Amino acid sequence: MLVQTKTSDIEKPIDRSRHPPIVSSIPSVNVTVERQPFLQPDDDQRLPHTGTARANIAATYDKPLGTTEGGWAKQHQNKTVLQQHCEFFDLDHDGVIWPQDTFLGFHRIGFGIFLSLISVFIIHGNFSYPTVSGWLPDPFFRIYLKNVHKDKHGSDTGTYDTEGRFIPQRFEDVFAKYANGRNYLTIWDVKNLLKGQRCIMDPVGTFGAFFEWIATYLMLWPADGKMMKEDIRGVYDGSIFYTLADRRAAER
Template sequence: MQTCRPPKVPLQTKMAAPSENTLSDTIRHTVPTASNGDVTANPTTRKLYNELGKEINRYPQGKPYNVAIDTVPVTIERMPYVPSEGDKLVDPGTARATIAADNQHPNGTTKDNWAEKHKSKTVVQQHCLYFDQDGDGIIYPHDTFIACRKWGWGIFLSALATFIINFNLSYPTQSGWLPDPFFRIYISNVHKAKHGSDSMSFDNEGRFSPQKYEDIFAKYDKGQKGGLDWTDLLRFHRGQRMAMDFFGWSAVFFEWLAVYLLLWPDDGLLRKEDIRRVFDGSIFEYKAQEHARKTRGS
């Protein structure tokens, strides 16, 4: 795991030398470390901080709010997405019920008319549709297994994925208190399976939040590559963890591991658009068809 190093120069060097009256404040405002934030961790953030200095406390300029303060360096290290003039994405903080929108795709997935075809489903339900192989609104373990096999995953990996998914997500989606002995997942209640320590791109009702999705890349895409590599994912996992949320930590780890195995980028970079299409599920069938084409061509 990449270790964040404390900056060589304390934050206070950008201000005038402390006087006797301000010494206590200076002592209290400690140099950032790996535990409370590192303003040098991301070259984009470091460049912005070097340019603005103390004015970082009033960033973004011209807005009636600020997103960072130098006394809490982690707010500088992990800058949220800040809408710019002329952005295509309108009201990014408002969750969308049926489309996974981002700044590049404000209308969600229009390829193959995906968003229009599935406008009766929330985004989190769309995310699950591929696994419902017979279209009955219920994901049986054998549905999950077949869906994974269609991606070219081996028997062991598909069985492991089936166990993790159905064992953990079945009970929250039940209508009653008793667990389902067949570990079925009901798509109508899949919003109940939301867990903590993730990106929060899905809200508790299954809607998609563009602001939270954009935040992933604003905070963790080191160098603005247009995607996440494995070091970014480790920083994401550490940065999103909630206290004592062991289930959430584990779930996030396995979810993003599965995304990496599914997309398997040659250069190790998970593209922002591919990840967005994972959220609305539109890429799942595409990857199955891609594997089928490769199998026929071999």
């Protein structure tokens, strides 16, 4: 929850001597010029405190209140955004995702049997153990949502923090840095994103990020090759999974 600011503080004029202009690029360091971070205009504060992580809403510049359709934000106010991302695959909503739950979930959103099986092996083979409460691995490779924040890995966008919250600045940076401010990503933008976010000596994180973005592209499968910003935001809080599943069910 954001800390409220007193009205008297808001009305005070900004002392520019104490708040110098933000320097986000240096001409002599080319990468800082090529990858400009998201910067909200001073006169447009629709998304205040962009760097502050939101616990239960995927807030962006275009959707500062997160997903409001169907009462999503209200219904999920007691779950972190990362938990919301995983909720679709928890078929009985008991906080535990079994391998068969993941298989059925991927199949419902349009993946074939082979890709659904591959997803199960990758996800549960890598993400089950960090979520167990003890030292011994789970014999059924289940994923426990109460500890799913422990599955945070490196070489990703940083949009989820290590507690499973959503950081608007990091999400907006993806489009500012790798899409020149456009509201969509192409597969080539994703290629540059994966290369730009890759951390040294992080094979697990690098592969995890690769798998997640390729799965996202295959799931959305845009006819024009453009993954829209709002659809990607829906992946982060999981709301789009239900939309895709309903769409696939209607097609059948």
